[in-house]
Amino acid sequence: MHKKHLRIAIVLLLAIFISPLVKAQNADQKWGVGLYLxxxxxKGDIANDFWKFKNTEPLIGSATLNRYLNPSFDALVRLSYFNVESxxxxxxxxxWMFNANLNMKYKFNNGYLLKEDAVISPFLVAGLGYTNMNAKGNVMGGGFKQKYDNINFYYGAGLTFKIDDRWSVAVESGIFYPLNDKYDGYKNKQRDTEAYHDKFMHxxxxxxYSFGKSADSDGDGVSDKRDECPGTPSGVAVDKKGCPLDSDGDGVADYMDECPMLAGDPLLDxxxxSDGDGVADKKDKCPDVKGLVQFDGCPDSDGDGVQDSEDKCPTVKGLKAFEGCPDTDGDGVIDSKDKCPTTKPGYKVDVNGCALDNDKDGVVNEEDKCPEVAGLSSNYGCPEVKAEVQKELEFAAKNVHFSSGKDVLxxxxxxxxxxxxxxxxxxxAYSLKISGYTDSQGKDEMNRILSExxxxxxxxxxxxxxxxxNRIVAKGFGEVEPIATNATAAGRALNRRVEFEMFIK
Known part of the structure; x- marks a missing residue:
C-alpha cells in the first residue's frame, strides 16, 4: 500500500515542478493566503469516527499559502495543528498533530470545464507532507505516551465560493494517510490491512485572500485578465475593457481611423x-457617381477601360489606344475613319483601313500569289501563263526522252x-506537275514503277x-493514256514520255 502512495506522491511532485513551465493565461493575483477552522x-484499529464529528472540536488550526500556476493547477503549502481523540x-x-504538506490543486474552473470566473469552483487536491504527533492513551490495558515523526500522504476535494476579486471562502474534506500505523497506540499485524490502517479525516x-500585482502586458491600465484587447499598441487611449477608443462607432479604432469622427467602412480605413464604389469620399474624384477603383471612383459606362471623362466614344465599347473608340476589324483604324470596316484579321491596311493591293489588280496582298505583278482574281492575282510559254512546255515535254527500260535522261x-x-x-508563283508514262512493253506494275x-x-x-x-509534283502512271500506238517502235517511243502542267497551289 505504501509503494502505491509513494508512486502517487512522485507524480504529484513532478507535476508541481513542471506546471510553471506550461504556457498559461496569467491571473491578476497569483498568490493567496488562507486561514481555516x-x-x-x-479511523483505525480502535474506532471509525469518519463523518460522525462526535470527538471533534473546531480549531483555527490551518494556514495555507497558494501559488497560481496556470488555469488548471495551483501549488499550495498547508500548515496544520489539530487534535484528534477517540x-x-x-x-x-x-x-496533538502538527502537519506540513506540499499539495497540488486541480481546479475545474480552468476555462474547459467551468469558466475561470465561476462563482462556485470545485477542486481536487493531493500531495505529500510531514507529520509530527504527540500521542497518549491507554490501549489493551496498557498506557502509552509517544512522539511520532512520519511522512504522510494527503488527498481531498472541495469547493471555492468567490466573493470578489480578492476574497473567497473554501470548504474542503481530505484524508491524511501517515506511513506509521501506531498513532492510536496500537498495531496488530493480523489486522495490518487498509481497513485498520490509521487515517485522519481533515x-x-x-x-x-488573494494578492499580487495584476499583469498588464500592453500597459494600457487594464489588467490582462479583464483586457478584451490585450495587444493594444503603447500610448493608445482605451476604454474600460482595454479596447482602443472608436469615437464614430464604425468598428475602426480612432488611432487607425482616417476619418475618426465620421462612421465609415472598415475596409476603407x-x-x-457615399456612392458605394469602394473609393472613400475623400479620395473619390466622382463622389456622387458610382465608379471604379482604378479610375479613382469615376465611371466607365461602356466598360472599355477608359473612364467616361476621357472616352471619345463613351457609349460604345472601344480600345484604350483609340481613346475609347472601337476598331471592329482590329486593323488599327477606328470605325469612324475606316472605309473598309470588315477587313479580315491580320491583313495590312492603308490609312483608310482598306487592305493593301500593291499591284492594283483587285486582289489584296494577303490573297495575291503574285502581289507585285498584276494578274487575274480567278488566278489568285497572278497573270496567266502566256500561250507561247505553254507551247514551249508542250514542246519540251515531247522531247524529254529516256534510255529504253531506264529512268536515265x-x-x-x-x-x-x-x-x-x-x-x-x-x-x-507557279508550281509544276510532272506526269511520267511508258509504252506497253513489260508488265504493268513494272511500267508504273518505271514511269514513277x-x-x-x-x-x-x-x-x-x-x-x-516544294514547287514540283512528280507522279508515274505507267502505260495508261498512250498518245500513239504501241504496235510500232515509233509509237512506243512517243508513249515513253513526260508531261508538264503549270498550276498555282
Whole structure:
C-alpha cells in the first residue's frame, strides 16, 4: 500500500515542478493566503469516527499559502495543528498533530470545464507532507505516551465560493494517510490491512485572500485578465475593457481611423463611401457617381477601360489606344475613319483601313500569289501563263526522252529541261506537275514503277538547277493514256514520255 502512495506522491511532485513551465493565461493575483477552522476525525484499529464529528472540536488550526500556476493547477503549502481523540473497546487515545504538506490543486474552473470566473469552483487536491504527533492513551490495558515523526500522504476535494476579486471562502474534506500505523497506540499485524490502517479525516472551512500585482502586458491600465484587447499598441487611449477608443462607432479604432469622427467602412480605413464604389469620399474624384477603383471612383459606362471623362466614344465599347473608340476589324483604324470596316484579321491596311493591293489588280496582298505583278482574281492575282510559254512546255515535254527500260535522261533531254528551269524562274508563283508514262512493253506494275522513276528523275534534274522541290509534283502512271500506238517502235517511243502542267497551289 505504501509503494502505491509513494508512486502517487512522485507524480504529484513532478507535476508541481513542471506546471510553471506550461504556457498559461496569467491571473491578476497569483498568490493567496488562507486561514481555516479544522474538524478532524479518526479511523483505525480502535474506532471509525469518519463523518460522525462526535470527538471533534473546531480549531483555527490551518494556514495555507497558494501559488497560481496556470488555469488548471495551483501549488499550495498547508500548515496544520489539530487534535484528534477517540475511544473504543480496545481503549482510547488523545493526539496533538502538527502537519506540513506540499499539495497540488486541480481546479475545474480552468476555462474547459467551468469558466475561470465561476462563482462556485470545485477542486481536487493531493500531495505529500510531514507529520509530527504527540500521542497518549491507554490501549489493551496498557498506557502509552509517544512522539511520532512520519511522512504522510494527503488527498481531498472541495469547493471555492468567490466573493470578489480578492476574497473567497473554501470548504474542503481530505484524508491524511501517515506511513506509521501506531498513532492510536496500537498495531496488530493480523489486522495490518487498509481497513485498520490509521487515517485522519481533515474537514476545513476558511477564508482566502488573494494578492499580487495584476499583469498588464500592453500597459494600457487594464489588467490582462479583464483586457478584451490585450495587444493594444503603447500610448493608445482605451476604454474600460482595454479596447482602443472608436469615437464614430464604425468598428475602426480612432488611432487607425482616417476619418475618426465620421462612421465609415472598415475596409476603407473607417472613411465613408457615399456612392458605394469602394473609393472613400475623400479620395473619390466622382463622389456622387458610382465608379471604379482604378479610375479613382469615376465611371466607365461602356466598360472599355477608359473612364467616361476621357472616352471619345463613351457609349460604345472601344480600345484604350483609340481613346475609347472601337476598331471592329482590329486593323488599327477606328470605325469612324475606316472605309473598309470588315477587313479580315491580320491583313495590312492603308490609312483608310482598306487592305493593301500593291499591284492594283483587285486582289489584296494577303490573297495575291503574285502581289507585285498584276494578274487575274480567278488566278489568285497572278497573270496567266502566256500561250507561247505553254507551247514551249508542250514542246519540251515531247522531247524529254529516256534510255529504253531506264529512268536515265538523254543528253538532248537535259538541254530541253534547261528551258523549263527558265520558265519556272519567270513564273515563281507557279508550281509544276510532272506526269511520267511508258509504252506497253513489260508488265504493268513494272511500267508504273518505271514511269514513277522517270518523273522523279525529271524532278531531280530541275531541283538540281535550283527549283524548290516544294514547287514540283512528280507522279508515274505507267502505260495508261498512250498518245500513239504501241504496235510500232515509233509509237512506243512517243508513249515513253513526260508531261508538264503549270498550276498555282
Amino acid at each position: 479544522n474538524f478532524n476525525d479518526y 475511544s473504543g473497546t480496545l481503549g482510547y487515545f488523545d493526539d 474537514n476545513t472551512i476558511g477564508v482566502i 473607417g472613411c465613408p463611401d 538523254t543528253v538532248k533531254s537535259r538541254k530541253i529541261l534547261d528551258e523549263v528551269v527558265e520558265i519556272l524562274n519567270n513564273y515563281p 522513276k522517270r518523273a522523279n528523275a525529271t524532278k531531280k534534274f530541275l531541283t538540281e538547277k535550283g527549283i524548290d522541290a
